[in-house]
Every structure is written in C-alpha cells, then in structure tokens.
Amino acid sequence: MNADTQWHYEDFEPTGSAIGYRITRKLDEVRSPFQHIEIFETTDWGNLMLIDGAVMLTSRDNFLYHEMMSHPALFTHADPKDVVIIGGGDCGTLREVLRHPGVRSAVQCDIDEQVTRMSEKHFPELCESNGDPRAQLLFDDGIAYMKNREPGSVDIVIVDSTDPVGPAEGLFNKAFYESCFRALREDGILVQQSESPLALLELIGEMRAEMGKAGFGAFQTLSFPQPCYPTGWWSCTLARKQAGAGFDFREQDARGKEFDTLYYSADIHRAAAVLPPFVRKALNEG
C-alpha cells in the first residue's frame, strides 16, 4: 500500500459483511442537526460520501442507483408530470427525474440541508439540474410533507432514503405509505429503495406488506448492481395504487429517449424485473 493511502471500511452489522475503499484524504465533514456527513477522496471511485459512517454514494457508481430509482418508474407511468422525491439530498435522483421533458414539477424533500450542500461542493455533477425552474428543493420532514401534500396531486413518489434505521425509520411503515397513497393520483406510483435481495430479502416482503395495508394494489421489485451498498446487489420496489394498472412500461419511449443513460435501457428495465427463483419464492411469486 502506498504510504499516502489508507483503507476505510464500513462494517454492516445486519449482514455481517463489509465494503471498503482505498482513500487518500478526508475532504470535508459536517455535523448537521441530524447526522454526521463525511466526504473522502478515493483512489479509484472519485469522491465518497458517508452519513454516520454508512456509505451513501461514490462519484463512480452512483449512476446505477440514481438511474434505477427514477427511469423505470417514470417510463412505467403513462404521463408523469408531478414527482416528489423524499430524501435524495444528494440530488442525483432529481437530476434523472428532470431528464424527462414531460415532468413539470419535481419536489425534493430531504430533512438535512447539509447533505445537499455537501453534494453541491463534492458531487457538483449530481446537482447540475438544481436550478431547473421545475425543481423545488425543500429541507423538511418528508413524513410531514407527504401527510400535508394535497390529495391526488402527485404522479410519482420516490423514496430515496437511507436504511430503515435512524432518521429514515418512519419512511418504511403503513402510516407513511398511507400519506403517499392519498397524495398520489389514481394512476400514481410509489418507488422505494428496498435493500439487498440477498442479505435483506425479508425486508422486501415486509415493505410490500406495509404498502399493501396502506392500499397499494400491485408491486414490482427491480434488482440492479450497486457496489457501494451491502452485498453490491440492490433493489427498488414500485407500488401501484391500482392493481390493474400493472407494470408494462412505455417501451417505445424508453428506446427513443433523447437523453443518455449509462445503465438504464429498455432492455435493462425488462431484465431488472426478472427475479431469480429464490427471491420469487420468498415473495410468493414463484
């Protein structure tokens, strides 16, 4: 090892596994009222953001997560105009949402302004659409925001949160999902990051059950690689208010999209929805 580098590891207690990076230096840190945010420079992954010691993103691989949290839902909805992102303070999901020309409003509501300030400094590429007139950045409690949002005023809610412990715990239960259900229009879609299909499979089932109790009628879990999160294999789950609406997506629009993506494509969208037998069995889809 070069004397100027060291290794930084994140130990995930629930999975008994760890992921680490070779870092050169700490670039920045701030203790917000909510959490401890640190930025490191790595040798191979660009900048690295940790929140309370947990890896949030790296410059190099965040495109996987951000593209998959946004484009599948936006191409599944027939005509998404009004989008709300709960969490997502790094602004990467917001940037992807705003690539869709049909979107007329995108509200990002993260409780911690410092996440966005750090992202503006250290991940400026993710914040390049923050000045878009369709974008509104709120720094507030996402649970309260969804509770107070006008009923039937949202097409897609994207819950781009940290793990279901700490500040984000309240984003994984029936009460929150009921707020989302009420705020969504009849053809609306809720999207939530749903952890690792391998290590935290039971969580996906529990999340779907809570969403179902809140009224959501149909679910689709998409999996994708995400090296910076536990096991390197991640998922998001889409929920539709109406069971009958299904998850066929606007494939021709996805193929003809006028913006570039690194990971997302119509074929990847279709492939990501294919779950392996052991996951299907756990979700009673087998």
Add this chain to the structure above:
Amino acid sequence: MNADTQWHYEDFEPTGSAIGYRITRKLDEVRSPFQHIEIFETTDWGNLMLIDGAVMLTSRDNFLYHEMMSHPALFTHADPKDVVIIGGGDCGTLREVLRHPGVRSAVQCDIDEQVTRMSEKHFPELCESNGDPRAQLLFDDGIAYMKNREPGSVDIVIVDSTDPVGPAEGLFNKAFYESCFRALREDGILVQQSESPLALLELIGEMRAEMGKAGFGAFQTLSFPQPCYPTGWWSCTLARKQAGAGFDFREQDARGKEFDTLYYSADIHRAAAVLPPFVRKALNEG
C-alpha cells in the same frame, strides 16, 4: 461488536475497493505447493475460503457463481455430453454440470488438490457429486491438460479459475484458448469467468480479443450478482467456435429442467445477457 467476532477484509488493489466478513474463527488452513488456503467461519455467510488472502467463496452466496458458470452454457449447447472444468477445485461447478442428465463425462482439472480437500471438509454440499461415475477429478496443470486433450473431444470447457494473476495467469491468453479451440467439437462452447463489468471492464474486451485470435467466432457476456467478489457484480463470457452458432438457448429445456436452482432460470438466463449501455459501448456492441 461482539468480543468473540472480528472483521476480516480483503483489499483489492486493482479496484481500490474491499469486501469483508464478520468472522468467528479460523477453521483450517494449509499451505499447498501452490497457494495458501484458509477457511474461516463467519457469522452470516457460512464458511469462507480464502486463497492467498483472496475470497474464493462463501457457503451462502456461491450458488450465484456456480449456477451462472454452468447452466447458461449447458442450455446453450444443443447436446452437451463431454464437459471439462479447468480450475473449479471447490467442486461447485462440477456439481451443477452433473445436474444435466445428458452429460456423460465431466473432467475437473485443478492444479491444487488441497482446494478440493478443503472443500470436501468445509463445503461438503459442493462435493456431493464427486462420486458420480461421470465425474473425473484430476489434480494437474489445466494448461497442459487442454493442450494434450484429444482434438474435437469436448463440448464445453468451463474455465473456473482465480484472477488472471499468479497460477491462473496462463488461463487468459491466446495459447491456452487455442488449446481449448482445438479440443472443442465444432459446436463447442468455452466459458470463462470474466471479472467485474464495472471495475474491470477492459479485461472483458481483452479476453474476447484473445479468444478471437485463437479462432473463436462469437461471444456473449452474462452478468450476475456475486457479493463475495470485487464490486459484488460479476460476469462470465461464453465463446463459440462458430460465429453462426449464436447464443439462442434451449429455453424449453431450461424451463422444464428437473433440478432446482436458486438463481438460474430461463428468464434469468435471458436477463443476464442484457448488458447496460456503458458495457455495450466498451465492448463495441452499442
């Protein structure tokens, strides 16, 4: 952390990233003439095998790799009868190959007998087909074995090796691929583990180029999650002698297979062959 556990990390110098496990104790170790093999007990991943400090497999997640190294190739070949596995000393790939009733011979040639001995002790489930009369376990140099194998006597060669450094270096070049090409029948398929599509993407292109120089006419890279390897996202590459043979697989046979798999399915086979735009571009498939 519990006082009885500790974290063991593998730092991958080429990718600048690391993967770790929470371990309870070292179960075994041996220094063979070729390498240092260690077995640890983990809290959440079953047993863990390291070779020269590099993670080879865990009890919990090896099914991903072993199923994807075997079933896609075996269902792509019209009628695979004679299979050779180079490396694969843990016997997991051999077990999957032998699930196919049409296979009449499966030779596993690993240079290091101690890998198999350790697997028999600590991963006995992977060795449960070692006594199959169709199986032949050789402990010899795979490069020499393929060089001396009778021309046109093999349907599928599976190169289930460690990374292209150290003992396995000679398994990633034109000379070895020429031996494989000669040993394969006209409709034969070569399969090789081809590292991470994210972190080691250039290696896939280089491998395909070397295979092409050896005469192989068509290539297909499949990607799949593999948490214990760098980035958690892995791939294998199939090469056909004849370009025209293509990669359509026996989908009906895959759907009707009479053995269980945890990860592989006909739908997963199709999905794994879908590469994201950034990989397609790097491989000039975009």
